[in-house]
Amino acid sequence: MNNTPLVLVAIGVLAVGTFSMRIAGPALRSRFEMPERAQQFLAAAAIVLLTALVATSALTEGHGPAGIARPAGVLFGGILAWRKAPFVLVVVAAAATAAGLRLLGVP
Amino acid sequence: MPMRSIWRTLDRGLARDIGLVCLADSVVGLSYGAISVGGGLPLWVPILLSIVVFAGASQFLFVGIVAAGGSPIAAMAAGLLVNTRHIAFGLAVSDVIGSGWRRWPGSHLMTDENVAFAMGQDELKQRRAAYWAGGIGIFVCWNIGVVIGGLAGSVITDTDVFGLDAAFPAVLLALVLPALRDRSTRTAALAGVVIALIATPFLPAGLPVLLALAGMLFYRAGKPALEDAQNE
Numbered sequence: 001m002n003n004t005p006l007v008l009v010a011i012g013v014l015a016v017g018t019f020s021m022r023i024a025g026p027a028l029r030s031r032f033e034m035p036e037r038a039q040q041f042l043a044a045a046a047i048v049l050l051t052a053l054v055a056t057s058a059l060t061e062g063h064g065p066a067g068i069a070r071p072a073g074v075l076f077g078g079i080l081a082w083r084k085a086p087f088v089l090v091v092v093a094a095a096a097t098a099a100g101l102r103l104l105g106v107p
Numbered sequence: 108m109p110m111r112s113i114w115r116t117l118d119r120g121l122a123r124d125i126g127l128v129c130l131a132d133s134v135v136g137l138s139y140g141a142i143s144v145g146g147g148l149p150l151w152v153p154i155l156l157s158i159v160v161f162a163g164a165s166q167f168l169f170v171g172i173v174a175a176g177g178s179p180i181a182a183m184a185a186g187l188l189v190n191t192r193h194i195a196f197g198l199a200v201s202d203v204i205g206s207g208w209r210r211w212p213g214s215h216l217m218t219d220e221n222v223a224f225a226m227g228q229d230e231l232k233q234r235r236a237a238y239w240a241g242g243i244g245i246f247v248c249w250n251i252g253v254v255i256g257g258l259a260g261s262v263i264t265d266t267d268v269f270g271l272d273a274a275f276p277a278v279l280l281a282l283v284l285p286a287l288r289d290r291s292t293r294t295a296a297l298a299g300v301v302i303a304l305i306a307t308p309f310l311p312a313g314l315p316v317l318l319a320l321a322g323m324l325f326y327r328a329g330k331p332a333l334e335d336a337q338n339e
Binding site: 003006007009010011012013014015017018019021022023024025026027028029030037039040041042043044045046047048049050051052053054055056057058059060062063064066069070071072073074077078081082086087088090091092093094095096097098099100102 | 120123124127128131152155156159160161162165169173179180182183186187190191192193194195196197198199200201202204206210211213214215217219222223226267268269270271272273274275276277278279280281282283284286287289291292295296297299300302303304307308309312315316317319320322323326328
């Protein structure tokens with residue numbers, strides 16, 4: 001890395017930009033009283049984003065598929081969560097499934 | 108919300124769940140620090156990013172591009188794109204964060220994990236406690252992990268060996284599942300998933316997840332509780 005000032009500027013802009021995006025919602029909503037329906041809509045939108053994040057991070061790597069071990073682990077964790085297993089078990093089972101499959105040579 | 112009040116409100120089970128996610132985040136932080144330094148970046152780069160940006164996916168992307176000899180400006184743009192989802196998160200959790208000065212630290216502590224923890228609670232008081240405890244815990248653990256990983260170098264560079272790449276989607280999935288029991292939300296989320304997956308091969312990181320918001324076209328808000336009960 002031979003361009004320290006430029007890297008510093010890039011980190012600075014990324015930090016300010018990210019913080020601005022984070023505080024935009026709280027700053028906006030402190031000025032307006034949000035109707036109940038709008039709040040429901042925004043909560044659902046956050047769930048939609050998080051679910052899409054689950055799908056893309058479980059199934060894809062870069063622009064391609066993520067192999068088998070990771071989706072299998074997430075699926076197993078998801079089934080346990082759906083059956084209302086304790087959170088700790090869900091997380092450990094997902095990780096152990098993926099790690100175990102990889103030990104066996106599954107990509 | 109004062110610290111004491113956060114700890115009083117958190118029940119033990121939730122505190123343990125948050126602790127587990129913090130622990131997992133610190134291991135990912137270890138790998139991020141190690142990968143950055145291993146890729147030839149000076150130690151201050153991953154550490155500074157972790158403190159002032161504090162958004163894992165964009166940090167991995169940033170150091171990946173710069174360490175590979177790419178332009179810092181391109182790395183910055185890619186990072187900003189990945190972080191756009193925080194706008195929607197901020198709109199959803201603003202009452203959870205609170206008002207006045209709390210908005211500043213509260214907004215900086217916004218991550219996928221603590222937003223999901225907050226959305227998973229029923230009452231505002233518990234949402235607040237989950238959000239703040241999760242945010243503070245993750246911030247501390249993540250940054251400690253990054254420093255240790257950066258100093259130790261190549262100790263842990265591949266967290267896939269431990270299956271942590273499967274643990275994080277599973278964490279978020281477990282946290283959003285209760286909200287997906289609502290049919291309208293579920294329809295919108297599934298549409299969003301399809302859109303994001305179709306878009307992934309063609310668009311830069313961050314944009315597919317953002318496009319998933321188009322799934323909200325399928326959302327029908329505010330059915331009265333009575334009608335919901337009849338549909339069950």
